[in-house]
Amino acid sequence: MAEELEFERNDIRDDGRRPPRAVVGSHSVEEAMFGRLFDRSVAARIWDFVRPYRRSVVISVAAVLVFSATQLLIPLIIRYAIDNGLEATPDSRLALQLAMLAFALVILVNYGASYLQESVVGRAAENVLFDIRTAMFSHLQHVSLSFMDKTEVGRLMSRLQGDVNSMQEFLETSVLSVGDLVLLVGIVVLMLWLDWQLGLLTLSVLPVLAIVRSIWLPHARAAFVASHTANSVTNGALAEAIHGVRTVQGLDRQEVNFNLYTDKAHTNLRAHLRASRLAQVMVPLVDTLTGIAMAVVVVVGGARVLGNDLDLGLMVAFLFYIQRFFDPIRSLTIQYSVMQRAMASGQRLIDVLDVPVTVKDAPDAVQLSADADGSVEFRNVTFGYNPDQPVLRDVNFRVEPGQTVALVGPTGSGKSSAMALVHRFYDVQAGSVVVSGHDVRQVTQVSLGRQVAMVLQEPFLFTGTVLENIRYNTADASRADVEAAARAVGAHDFIMALPDGYETLLGERGGSFSLGQRQLISFARALVADARILVLDEATASIDSHTEMLIQKALTKLLEGRTGLVIAHRLATIRDCDKIIVLQEGRVVEQGRHEELIAAGGLYARLSAVGGASFDDISLEE
Amino acid sequence: MGNTPVAAPPDEIMQPADTVGWRSGLAVLWRVIQLSLRTPWQAAAAILATLIASGMQLLIPLLLGQAVDQTQALLTDADAARAALLKSALLVLLVSVLRGAFTTAQNYYSEAVGHHVGYELRLSVYRKIQALSFGFHDRVHSGELITLGMLDLEGVRMFFSTGLVRVVLLGMLLGIGATILLSTDVVLGLLALSFVPFVAWRSSVSQLRLRKTWLDLQERLSVLSRVMEENLAGIRVVRAFAAQAYEMGKYRKASANALELAHERVQIRVTNTAAMTFSFLAAMGLVLWVGAGKVATGEITVGTLASFLTFMTILQMPVRQLGMLVNSFARTATCGARLFALLDLELAIKDAPDARPLRITEGTLRFENVDFAYPGARDKRRLSQVSFTARRGETIGIMGAPGSGKSTLAHLIPRFHDVTGGRITIDGQDVRDVTLHSLRKAVSVVQQDVFLFTTTLENNIAYGDPWAQTARIARAGQAAQMHQFIDSLPEGYDTVVGERGSSLSGGQRQRMSIARTLLLDPAVLVFDDSTAAIDARTEDAILAEIRTRAADRVTLIIAHRLNSLRHADRILFLEDGAIVEQGTHAELMAMNGRYRALHDLQNRPAGPRPDRQEAR
Numbered sequence A: 001m002a003e004e005l006e007f008e009r010n011d012i013r014d015d016g017r018r019p020p021r022a023v024v025g026s027h028s029v030e031e032a033m034f035g036r037l038f039d040r041s042v043a044a045r046i047w048d049f050v051r052p053y054r055r056s057v058v059i060s061v062a063a064v065l066v067f068s069a070t071q072l073l074i075p076l077i078i079r080y081a082i083d084n085g086l087e088a089t090p091d092s093r094l095a096l097q098l099a100m101l102a103f104a105l106v107i108l109v110n111y112g113a114s115y116l117q118e119s120v121v122g123r124a125a126e127n128v129l130f131d132i133r134t135a136m137f138s139h140l141q142h143v144s145l146s147f148m149d150k151t152e153v154g155r156l157m158s159r160l161q162g163d164v165n166s167m168q169e170f171l172e173t174s175v176l177s178v179g180d181l182v183l184l185v186g187i188v189v190l191m192l193w194l195d196w197q198l199g200l201l202t203l204s205v206l207p208v209l210a211i212v213r214s215i216w217l218p219h220a221r222a223a224f225v226a227s228h229t230a231n232s233v234t235n236g237a238l239a240e241a242i243h244g245v246r247t248v249q250g251l252d253r254q255e256v257n258f259n260l261y262t263d264k265a266h267t268n269l270r271a272h273l274r275a276s277r278l279a280q281v282m283v284p285l286v287d288t289l290t291g292i293a294m295a296v297v298v299v300v301g302g303a304r305v306l307g308n309d310l311d312l313g314l315m316v317a318f319l320f321y322i323q324r325f326f327d328p329i330r331s332l333t334i335q336y337s338v339m340q341r342a343m344a345s346g347q348r349l350i351d352v353l354d355v356p357v358t359v360k361d362a363p364d365a366v367q368l369s370a371d372a373d374g375s376v377e378f379r380n381v382t383f384g385y386n387p388d389q390p391v392l393r394d395v396n397f398r399v400e401p402g403q404t405v406a407l408v409g410p411t412g413s414g415k416s417s418a419m420a421l422v423h424r425f426y427d428v429q430a431g432s433v434v435v436s437g438h439d440v441r442q443v444t445q446v447s448l449g450r451q452v453a454m455v456l457q458e459p460f461l462f463t464g465t466v467l468e469n470i471r472y473n474t475a476d477a478s479r480a481d482v483e484a485a486a487r488a489v490g491a492h493d494f495i496m497a498l499p500d501g502y503e504t505l506l507g508e509r510g511g512s513f514s515l516g517q518r519q520l521i522s523f524a525r526a527l528v529a530d531a532r533i534l535v536l537d538e539a540t541a542s543i544d545s546h547t548e549m550l551i552q553k554a555l556t557k558l559l560e561g562r563t564g565l566v567i568a569h570r571l572a573t574i575r576d577c578d579k580i581i582v583l584q585e586g587r588v589v590e591q592g593r594h595e596e597l598i599a600a601g602g603l604y605a606r607l608s609a610v611g612g613a614s615f616d617d618i619s620l621e622e
Numbered sequence B: 001m002g003n004t005p006v007a008a009p010p011d012e013i014m015q016p017a018d019t020v021g022w023r024s025g026l027a028v029l030w031r032v033i034q035l036s037l038r039t040p041w042q043a044a045a046a047i048l049a050t051l052i053a054s055g056m057q058l059l060i061p062l063l064l065g066q067a068v069d070q071t072q073a074l075l076t077d078a079d080a081a082r083a084a085l086l087k088s089a090l091l092v093l094l095v096s097v098l099r100g101a102f103t104t105a106q107n108y109y110s111e112a113v114g115h116h117v118g119y120e121l122r123l124s125v126y127r128k129i130q131a132l133s134f135g136f137h138d139r140v141h142s143g144e145l146i147t148l149g150m151l152d153l154e155g156v157r158m159f160f161s162t163g164l165v166r167v168v169l170l171g172m173l174l175g176i177g178a179t180i181l182l183s184t185d186v187v188l189g190l191l192a193l194s195f196v197p198f199v200a201w202r203s204s205v206s207q208l209r210l211r212k213t214w215l216d217l218q219e220r221l222s223v224l225s226r227v228m229e230e231n232l233a234g235i236r237v238v239r240a241f242a243a244q245a246y247e248m249g250k251y252r253k254a255s256a257n258a259l260e261l262a263h264e265r266v267q268i269r270v271t272n273t274a275a276m277t278f279s280f281l282a283a284m285g286l287v288l289w290v291g292a293g294k295v296a297t298g299e300i301t302v303g304t305l306a307s308f309l310t311f312m313t314i315l316q317m318p319v320r321q322l323g324m325l326v327n328s329f330a331r332t333a334t335c336g337a338r339l340f341a342l343l344d345l346e347l348a349i350k351d352a353p354d355a356r357p358l359r360i361t362e363g364t365l366r367f368e369n370v371d372f373a374y375p376g377a378r379d380k381r382r383l384s385q386v387s388f389t390a391r392r393g394e395t396i397g398i399m400g401a402p403g404s405g406k407s408t409l410a411h412l413i414p415r416f417h418d419v420t421g422g423r424i425t426i427d428g429q430d431v432r433d434v435t436l437h438s439l440r441k442a443v444s445v446v447q448q449d450v451f452l453f454t455t456t457l458e459n460n461i462a463y464g465d466p467w468a469q470t471a472r473i474a475r476a477g478q479a480a481q482m483h484q485f486i487d488s489l490p491e492g493y494d495t496v497v498g499e500r501g502s503s504l505s506g507g508q509r510q511r512m513s514i515a516r517t518l519l520l521d522p523a524v525l526v527f528d529d530s531t532a533a534i535d536a537r538t539e540d541a542i543l544a545e546i547r548t549r550a551a552d553r554v555t556l557i558i559a560h561r562l563n564s565l566r567h568a569d570r571i572l573f574l575e576d577g578a579i580v581e582q583g584t585h586a587e588l589m590a591m592n593g594r595y596r597a598l599h600d601l602q603n604r605p606a607g608p609r610p611d612r613q614e615a616r
Helices: A001-011 A040-084 A090-139 A146-149 A151-196 A196-203 A206-243 A247-250 A254-280 A280-308 A312-353 A413-421 A445-453 A467-470 A481-488 A492-494 A515-529 A546-559 A571-575 A594-600 A603-611 B020-038 B040-075 B079-131 B133-141 B142-157 B157-186 B187-191 B195-233 B235-240 B246-295 B302-320 B322-341 B406-412 B435-443 B457-461 B470-479 B481-490 B508-519 B536-554 B585-591 B594-603
Strands: A376-383 A392-399 A404-408 A430-435 A453-457 A533-537 A562-566 A579-584 A589-593 B365-373 B382-391 B395-400 B421-426 B442-447 B526-529 B554-556 B570-575 B579-584
Touching: A001 B365, A040 A090, A040 A453, A040 B246, A040 B302, A090 A151, A090 A312, A090 B195, A090 B470, A151 A196, A151 A312, A151 B195, A151 B365, A196 A280, A196 A312, A206 A247, A206 A280, A206 A312, A206 B079, A206 B508, A247 A254, A247 B079, A247 B133, A254 A280, A280 A312, A280 B040, A280 B079, A280 B235, A280 B554, A312 B040, A312 B302, A392 A413, A392 A430, A392 A562, A392 A589, A392 B322, A404 A413, A404 A571, A413 A430, A413 A533, A413 A562, A445 A453, A453 A515, A453 B235, A467 A481, A467 A515, A467 B435, A481 A492, A481 A515, A481 A546, A481 B142, A515 A546, A533 A546, A546 A562, A546 A571, A546 B133, A546 B142, A589 A594, A589 A603, A594 A603, A594 B435, B020 B133, B020 B157, B020 B322, B040 B079, B040 B157, B040 B302, B079 B142, B079 B157, B079 B322, B142 B157, B157 B187, B157 B246, B157 B302, B157 B322, B187 B246, B187 B302, B195 B235, B195 B246, B195 B302, B195 B322, B235 B246, B302 B322, B302 B406, B322 B579, B365 B406, B382 B406, B382 B421, B382 B579, B395 B406, B395 B536, B406 B526, B435 B442, B442 B508, B457 B470, B457 B508, B470 B508, B508 B536, B526 B536, B536 B554, B570 B585, B570 B594, B579 B585, B579 B594, B585 B594
Parallel strands: A404 A562, A404 A579, A453 A533, A533 A562, B395 B554, B395 B570, B442 B526, B526 B554
Antiparallel strands: A376 A392, A376 A430, A579 A589, B365 B382, B365 B421, B570 B579
16 A cells, blocks of 8 residues: 555656655554454454453343344234235224234334343443453553563554454444344345245345445455555644644745645545445445345236235335345445454454563562662673673672662663663563562562662653652652652742642643753652662753752752662763763673772773763764 | 834634534534535535435335335236336336435535545645744644644534535435325324434434533543553653552543443433334334224225335434434534634734845844744743844854743744844845745754654755755765764665654754754754754764854854853853843953853862752
8 A cells, every 4th residue: 555655656747846755744554454354362352351241242132132023023013904904894903903002012122122232232342342451551561661662652552542442343333233134134034934936036136236245345445445544644744744843844844745745635535535436336236236126026026916926015014124125234244344343453452462471570579678778789680672682791780778879881881771670670681680689580579669769861740730740659648748859859949830839730741841840850759759779860961050950969869868870971970979880882891989980091981081061972983 | 114013913823612603603614515615516416416316215115105006906907007017116126226326426426525625624734734833833732733634624524425415315305205295194194204303303412412422531531541641651650660550540540430421422322222213113103003094994095005104214214313414513513613713823924925035145144122022921021132143154152041032032033933022134134024935945943852754864864955965965964973873774864763763862863953954055054952962072073064164154053061152253141031241252251250150160170079069
């Protein structure tokens, strides 16, 4: 499909306004929209989620059967009334009253069954859908971080939303399609039972429908997928224009982009027109076939009514059945696509549920006690996200309780990985990471989390109030604790200047705050968590001198009385540390205090010579 | 000209359009109809086909009823009856074929009209969004614009096929159908139509309630999405604080909230569907009962009874869909109101009616008593009385605390915003009097926030001049110190970057941004704090490149690292939107003022353990 779109782009003649290399929007790779009609393993997994509601399923299937039966009965009652109740005799009047009684009964049952069926299945489908989503989301809380690193949030969200929704569509309609199937079979059986010759003659139009459909379906589906793709490509280009509008205007690209976008919108238009055309192909066919069937009943049936082989009521009943005949076929056709889509979505949902959880509590894991000493030690640690390409090799160092240690090194030297290991975001391939005297694999993750607090390079705030952000999951922190923490890191003043102080709602994850302010709030959060060990990745982005000063102060406050492991980018931070560990290509190449390392004249000395105020983004290869 | 105050410029503020009044709603619908008439032939074909198709549909019950009666006429003449039956059958077939053909035409042409409306609207929205000023985009959240351009546009696009054409169809079926029924037999006709008002009422009410709860549900689902999205995006924070249980709590609350409403919606839907079916079937039963009596007394024929019953089955669907029709009108009115509110915005920044292309002669940039305040906050000036002159070949450094107005100053030159007082001229021409196109070709700003497009590195560098030759792109890459890195990539300049591509570090992104500006040859080149994430040595190399190009233009460098401004001819120090100190480095040092203080702060002695308490 992408190639086809590309092809269409290329045949736009070069009018000088569409430069050869320019594009708007990215080519997104669409995921398969349709799966196999039925995939046993997918169905089995989905059934696991339906199982708790199997009572509802049984009830609604029963209701559907009753519902379909009542629908089938109505033409029969009409037939009875026409055949027996149209005379002005008492017998006939009685027959009519009987028929009316039956009719009233049938539509009451129909009402009840329809109500029961839809409400039970609707509720169950919603429940299953929410259960699936909860299971996925809950699973994602525990899967390995290397999976999360590789996977875009948008992609996961589309599974949690889009795929779950197409599953819901399927669940809701699947019970209804049982009804459609019953209706279809019922009509066929009844027509044959009422008059097998006329029935057979009428039903002879069906094979034609089946043949034309099987030729039509692949084309219609291709056109549908194409229009869907064209639509998302066009929308992607619009989203890009919105997000990048400042750059577009700054570089004066509006005209070029508008022309390129026009091409995309036009391709989209053509794809949609084609899909619309193809979608309509079946309409005249179905109408023609209905017409033929009715004509057959009129001519053949009518002639036999003349000869009195057939009663008139039967002919009317046939005409009714024929008009209902194509409805279940139509909805089953739709259901067919829904089911295929659901199988494809189901596969993707299961893919998420099956992402292995690599970091788990050991069966005999112990609680890391709150009064543990807070030392951190790396013993011969070798680690790589891909075991064949270690990013840390045989790393050894020890941080004594209360010490602050800086990890320093060029980009890609393994600093961030080392930091992640302290919190057991990943498991090492060899050696061990020891916190407070325990191998991190031997303690529970929750207790480890309470011992080790982390401040990430990019401060991440949640939607909610300032208070909620600082308190986060330290549920027992009082408002006073929160304020004290904010004061300690120097965030109190600017928080109080906000319209609602601590109760101010942060829009857009704190987007209205400066980077420095967000940093301070994330410091306060770590302070409230009050862990023995603090792991901190210093922000690289340059902040103005005043805020930098505030942050330096806050950092000192934060590290007071804790074991600190800092990935430092600023000379000012590094100088103050008790020990500096210099990493290069995953190995510890030097360690010691600032003055010692400067005197040694090694990598650290060179880094601090070229780094100026910042150690970041230094490329040593030059 | 000069300082003469002008009429307040349009402020590009969209009126909220969540609730649409009756009148304005109709105005919106009328506008959508006018849009639909841009393809007059297809619209006419759709309407015509609808008329014919519904006419054919109405003929079928009559023909069937006639056939039923013909079978009763056998006693007189069997052969004649057979011939009549055959004729009826052929007519049924013909009418069915025609109905199918015209229904197809109706569906296709009405959708085609909708697709064309969508196409036109897409282009208008795109053009508008591209042209709206920075001020607008600062205020309006990008998600809102995306919703507008996708969902609201979709709502408007569908109006012709789901709203207008259905009105015609329903009108035909009900109008002509009712006329035929009532003229045949008043009592039976009234009974046959008795379900219509009830179903129409239930279906409209339930659709409106469903619509309302749908909007609420979307709201609650968006909270749920936000919880999930933030959790996934901030998964490291979640893990770092071992907060999985806490996060699941947040999730469950949002999830239960949404599920509750979802259940309510199921209830609304089911209650109404069942009731509508029941009322229809009850009416059918009445028709059968009363009709059978009338056949018995000879008032009507069996065929008439059969055709009444068939009419009812034909009317059922469109009447049930009346609710969708009401929904379509309501949806189009609100979506359209939002969409037109955007399209009708008057641009705050646009070419003056008599704008001429900028003519560069001396290459002199001049700020004359420039004031600036954001719209709506006119009392709070971001810049006040800023005046300076920069001549070709000069490099001007600009410093100041965050919020002192440095970026604002940079944004005024290419008219990302317009000054609210004073003026900015280039070679004597007010920037507001020249065409935007020529102005932005002459002024390039390397912006603070780097946005890279999801395409190759080469395309990104050539973004401002997509016709650029490959060699020129490589030169720009070299000047921005990106060439070596790019060359080391397996796919070199063809590497795709952006959201999906390999990610670049903050410093590399800034260098990309510099590269695409250095590709151009502007008369005024502005660096808005654009080397902050780049290490000192690389920055020096880039600054050296910039110096080699400085002779032909005015260069403004905004920075807060003094190192970045070492080579500036002059430095302006901004505080609260005003220039408080200016001069060369030596002059400013001699002044012993704010610049000096900042200089001392940034060059603290690198001694062991400086006293932290002093640093404030």
